[in-house]
Amino acid sequence: MRKQDGKDELFTPEFLDWLKEKQITRKRLKKDPTALDMYHREWMKTKKRNRTKKLSLFQNLPSINFDLGKVVDNVRIAGELLKAYQESKESHSPES
Numbered sequence: 199m200r201k202q203d204g205k206d207e208l209f210t211p212e213f214l215d216w217l218k219e220k221q222i223t224r225k226r227l228k229k230d231p232t233a234l235d236m237y238h239r240e241w242m243k244t245k246k247r248n249r250t251k252k253l254s255l256f257q258n259l260p261s262i263n264f265d266l267g268k269v270v271d272n273v274r275i276a277g278e279l280l281k282a283y284q285e286s287k288e289s290h291s292p293e294s
Contacts, residue, residue, distance in 0.1 A: 218240045 209217075217237065227234050 212245070213238065213241055216244070 220237070222237060227237075
């Protein structure tokens with residue numbers, strides 16, 4: 199990746215290594231400054247291809263098997279228990 203710092207251009211070590219692999223010298227780049235952008239775009243394309251893909255959260259979790267019917271029944275039971283608790287609490291509270 200290229201970074202601009204005033205007039206000096208700084209390059210990441212990865213980009214410089216790629217230029218060395220392609221045997222592209224600084225002298226060559228100074229003769230043809232427009233080629234630098236072309237090489238940088240080419241490097242970015244290769245970088246995108248070589249990037250490892252991140253796994254999604256769901257790929258990292260083991261598969262979860264559950265029965266939605268049981269879940270709904272348990273929620274219904276929990277609601278009935280809460281309602282019974284609230285009713286018993288109201289019936290035992292002192293009236294003012």
